[in-house]
Amino acid sequence: MTESPAAGPAAPLRAEALTRVYGSGALGSRHAVHAVAGVDLTLGAGEIVALVGESGSGKSTVARLLAGLERPTSGRVLLHGAEVGTLRGRAFRRYTRQVQLIFQDPFASLNPVHTVRYVLRRSLAIHRPQLRGAARDDAVRGLLERVRLTPVDRFLRAFPHELSGGQRQRVAIARALGAEPAVLLADEPVSMLDVSLRLGVLDLLRDLRDTMGIAILYITHDIASARYFADRILVMYQGQVVESGDSESVTQRPEHPYTRLLIDSAPDPERVVR
Numbered sequence: 578m579t580e581s582p583a584a585g586p587a588a589p590l591r592a593e594a595l596t597r598v599y600g601s602g603a604l605g606s607r608h609a610v611h612a613v614a615g616v617d618l619t620l621g622a623g624e625i626v627a628l629v630g631e632s633g634s635g636k637s638t639v640a641r642l643l644a645g646l647e648r649p650t651s652g653r654v655l656l657h658g659a660e661v662g663t664l665r666g667r668a669f670r671r672y673t674r675q676v677q678l679i680f681q682d683p684f685a686s687l688n689p690v691h692t693v694r695y696v697l698r699r700s701l702a703i704h705r706p707q708l709r710g711a712a713r714d715d716a717v718r719g720l721l722e723r724v725r726l727t728p729v730d731r732f733l734r735a736f737p738h739e740l741s742g743g744q745r746q747r748v749a750i751a752r753a754l755g756a757e758p759a760v761l762l763a764d765e766p767v768s769m770l771d772v773s774l775r776l777g778v779l780d781l782l783r784d785l786r787d788t789m790g791i792a793i794l795y796i797t798h799d800i801a802s803a804r805y806f807a808d809r810i811l812v813m814y815q816g817q818v819v820e821s822g823d824s825e826s827v828t829q830r831p832e833h834p835y836t837r838l839l840i841d842s843a844p845d846p847e848r849v850v851r
């Protein structure tokens with residue numbers, strides 16, 4: 578199914594006929610897993626798009642392909658019109674800076690031996706090496722303020738085990754912001770958090786979109802949270818996008834039976850909103 582290109586040529590990120598096959602022999606083999614099969618996707622500047630589907634539908638594989646962590650079996654990814662597969666060296670590193678991935682598990686994504694200050698200084702050292710000394714420390718403070726971890730001094734000294742899941746996820750988001758990304762790929766960013774913390778993290782991400790114009794791909798199995806958070810929804814089923822449209826239409830007037838199933842199986846449509 579082809580998605581209408583709402584964003585036009587200026588779209589930061591675009592995927593065309595994205596396909597990823599795992600296992601022996603790749604395409605055509607009986608043992609092959611077609612994790613992603615012909616996905617078209619456009620993420621416009623400052624847009625929040627949700628990729629919704631059950632476990633195993635291919636969402637994380639799409640994220641890895643978009644982040645440049647894996648190469649597609651076929652199809653292509655374009656950032657500002659440039660095909661990622663052709664980028665090498667510095668151009669490829671610039672790409673990986675501009676497209677940052679936020680993972681599901683904030684407990685696994687932070688090294689327990691490092692303070693928050695260390696984690697953020699390191700991100701800046703990698704992505705913005707021109708910032709040194711006091712300028713780097715100022716930028717670290719700015720990142721913490723951006724993700725609303727204040728008072729800043731308290732969080733600078735903290736180790737991951739001293740933080741809640743929501744606070745850890747904010748540190749992970751701050752670390753990603755250190756790269757000054759155009760796009761955040763958030764792979765189930767709140768599904769491991771206490772229900773009471775989910776809304777705060779989603780509202781933070783939306784605020785980053787509103788104030789910095791960052792485009793966000795929000796990956797989730799929870800269509801109710803997608804409706805709350807995203808401008809558009811793409812429903813993924815067995816590696817393919819089976820339905821897409823603006824969030825209201827997809828959730829109010831679903832056309833594909835699988836979308837209806839996702840809506841009906843959401844136990845409490847208000848739970849992300851409380």
Ligand code: ADP
Binds near residue numbers: 638639
């Ligand atoms: P989701 O994130 O929606 O749960 P995934 O993208 O993780 O889905 O997985 C999609 C399908 O691809 C699943 O059948 C999964 O088992 C398979 N898969 C994912 N990664 C690999 C891999 N590295 N090797 C083999 N199969 C994989």
Ligand code: MG
Binds near residue numbers: 638764
């Ligand atoms: Mg996944």
